[in-house]
Amino acid sequence: MRRFTQGFYGYAVALFVCLAAAGLFLLVTPQSREEHIPRLDYSITVANFGHSVPYGVWAPSQDPPGWVPNSNRIAKGENGAQVLYLGYATADRQHAMFAQSDEQPAAGFASRMANTDKAVGTQQVGGATWEKRFREDKKQRSLVRVLPDMTLVITGTADWQELAQLASVLQQRPQG
Structure with a gap:
């Protein structure tokens, strides 16, 4: 028995046993080849935002086909303005984010988001004109629409x- 615990043969046997154990572990461990992006419902966040601002909130009437809503939040912007953020993984698995606020000046908010x-x-x-902005070093594209009482920005790595x-599925909801 001593010859299997010393020298090259002992090393080879130990290596074989370790590789066999690792192979067996990989064989019996379930593996998923599918991508999993967590889906987060933003309806409550949008409703809460609508109760906290004095204007009708814009939100998607439905998610674009193949898109996964994966983040949402309300934050304070400049001058205490409320900002709504809705994040998505697109059908092409790029990032897109919709942000809106009544922050003034509107140009400052739009430039910060873009x-x-x-x-x-x-x-x-859909009959509305959006300004296109592009930041080359970040490969970030943005669509900006400045309305009288708020600014809408759609931005991300999506094309x-x-x-x-x-932008085509955004609809303004009644105030309240």
């Missing part, structure tokens, strides 16, 4: 078409 103040054009979505897809 990480740039440079417009690169406009895009029509322009995906951002427009989110």
